[in-house]
Amino acid sequence: MSTNTLAKNQFGKRPNNWIECEPFLKETFIDIVQKASSFLDEHSWEANPQVQYLSHYLTSLKAKSLVVEYHYIDRHFMEEASLYYSKSLIPRPNWTTRVHVFSDLMDEERIDEAMRTAASGYIAKVTEELQQSYCGYIVIRPLPSAPIGRTVLKHLKCREGDKKREFLTCQAYTIHFLGFELTVHGIAFQQQDRAVAACATTAIWSSLQRVTRREGARSPTSWEITEAAVRHYLPRGRPYPSSGLTIEQMCEALRAFGFAPDLLVAEESSSPNEFLLLMDIYLRSGIPIILTFRTGEWGHAVTVVGYGTSHKISTPYEISSGEKTYKIVLHNLDYDRIYIHDDRLGPYARSTLNIGKQSLTDNETSSPPQLAINIEWPNGQMEEHSVYLAAVPVYPKLRTSAKELFETAMELFPYLTEALSDLNQELGLLVYFERSGEYQASLYGKTVNPSRVPQFQKTIALSRYVGVHRWYLDGMPFMETLWDTTDTMRENRYGENLLGVTCLKPSLQTFVDGLASRYNAVLG
Structure with a gap:
């Protein structure tokens, strides 16, 4: 069946979904993208760099199977289709295709057997088996030149020789697949379509995927971001097709969603x-x-x-x-x-x-x-x-900037250097922000004196986000200082903003106790 016939069979009729299973090969993935994105017969279609990149990335994920849903309603594309593509001379379908990626061999017989087993009362067992090999999904839009829509894939693990690879911005996405609830830990990506969204809109869209969901809100669509960006500031003319955003428009869009x-x-x-x-x-x-x-x-x-x-x-x-x-x-x-x-x-x-x-410039200055x-x-x-x-x-109530938090540590650093000079150990520092509830939970996995934890947890009052200074001696953490982030750091920042001090090295408990007492901070 040609892709054109596929599209004609869908227009004006009650939609039906259909599922296909394919062993993963780069060529197979590219063929699926062509079939799903070309709602008209596109004989000259070629895989663009994004499709080529994803075919390489799926290889790195050790993908074995692709399970294709050929009629998937994606909220983000549905809004773009409604507000932009439906008004084109050749309207696009408002549905998409979703490709699920598994690192295990999946075929129609195995999927049917999984559903029969789940229907027999073993859904938890089947879900766990599917979850073990689930790598995420790729949404394919009916846009031949910009087919890659909302895509969530898990990130790669450390390769041999890597010391570390951290993706602390990633989060858990819940996916419903044939009645099974699966999750993938990642952060959403999509290709700019140069109509509703250019590169800046797409970059904002990915970043807001994390921060809005973290605060319990629904992530905005590309259309909503572009509309927010140009609502009060439109120096480049019409917003659609999108020619990109200025820095001012980017800031306006972020503020519109509370960040x-x-x-x-x-x-x-x-x-x-x-x-x-x-x-x-x-x-x-x-x-x-x-x-x-x-x-x-x-x-x-x-x-x-x-x-x-x-x-x-x-x-x-x-x-x-x-x-x-x-x-x-x-x-x-x-x-x-x-x-x-x-x-x-x-x-x-x-x-x-x-x-x-x-x-060097002409006048020899660097x-x-x-x-x-x-x-x-x-x-x-x-x-x-x-x-x-x-x-x-x-987050709007995180009023302390990263620069302020770092500068606060630098004010304490000379005192620590002098006070700990007898140890003749190298002093180190790590600075970050953390949700207060997550920080309090983390104490149960640290080397904090267990007898002090109950009083610390019941006594300390923390802002929603806390600033954390983790101090090191010869590469090993020995203390953390916690800071209020709901106010600016003034001259008396240690008296006003220092909330608590936790000791991570028992041999330095007396020193940490003295520091906490000096600034009237809660001791852990």
């Missing part, structure tokens, strides 16, 4: 390392970052969703205080790559942020080193661009 952005401008940072450090604070806090960079005359935006490193890169950094210079290991700089959702490419694309060399992003394409090609800024969608 005031913290803007980190690369050229305004005191150094590239400061920019990298502040980015890491937010990523470790589970907040995806919208990163913009220059590509020739145009700008481009991606969503940073993770970070990693392939080797130990902890090195001491010098901090000046008065006439003295101290050295500290900043664990927020222990990464040498980032993972991005790039709508020109695909989800979890690997890239690096590199500090360029200083260049210019600041530039921060560059290097994006790795599946064919091994590296694409380098100059970083412009990062926009961070921050």
Whole structure:
């Protein structure tokens, strides 16, 4: 049956879904995308870079089977079809195709047997078996040139030789598959369609997938984001087809959904390392970052969703205080790559942020080193661009910025260095924000004195988000200081904003007790 006949059989009739199972091959996946996206006969159709990238990514996930739902209602595309594509001369169908990815062999006989077994009272057992091999799903839109819609795939585990690969911005998505409730841990990606959504809209869309759902709200569609961005500020003419968003429009869109952005401008940072450090604070806090960079005359935006490193890169950094210079290991700089959702490419694309060399101007003065992003394409090609800024969608009551939280630690650092100098151990620091409930739960897995935990948990009053300074000696954590984030950090920040101190090393309990008493903080 041709794809054109497929579409004609659906228009004006009560829809029927149908399921097909296919063993995974790159060529098979590409054929499925062509069939599902070409609602007209498209003899000249070619797989674009996003489809090619996903075929490689599914190979890396060790996909074995694809289970295809050929009639799936996707809320995000349904709204775009209703408000934009339905008004075209050739209207698109308002349904999509959803491809489920499994790392085990699935065929029609096995699926039928799974449903019969579940109907016999063993649904929990069958669900668990399906869950073990479930890798996520890909929505295919009826847009031949931009077929990849809302896609949630699990991220790759650490490869051999990797020290770590962290995706703290990811979350659990619930999927209903033939009556079974499955989950996948990831963050949604989609390809820009250049009509309703350009790159900035898509980057915002991915970031809001995380932060809105984390606060109990429904994630907005691309249409809602574009409408919010251009509602009060439209310097480039008509919003549709979308030609992209300015920084002001991006900020307007984030504010419209309740997340005031913290803007980190690369050229305004005191150094590239400061920019990298502040980015890491937010990523470790589970907040995806919208990163913009220059590509020739145009700008481009991606969503940073993770970070990693392939080797130990902890090195001491010098901090000046008065006439003295101290050295500290900043664990927020222990990464040498980032993972991005790039709508020109695909989800979890690997890239690096590199500090360029200083260049000399005509008058022999040195210019600041530039921060560059290097994006790795599946064919091994590296694409380098100059970083412009990062926009961070921050929960409105999280009023303390990453920079303020870090600067607060630097004020305490000289005192700790002097007080612990007899130990002759290297002092280190990690800074991040955390939901207070999650922090309190984490205490049960840390080396806190068990006899102190009940009083600490019952006594301390925490803001919804707390700032955390985790202090290290020779790479081992010994103390955490907790900060109120619902106010700005004023001069007397230790008296006003320090909420509690927890000791993670029993031999230093007396020292930590004295620090907590000094600032009247709750002791753990």
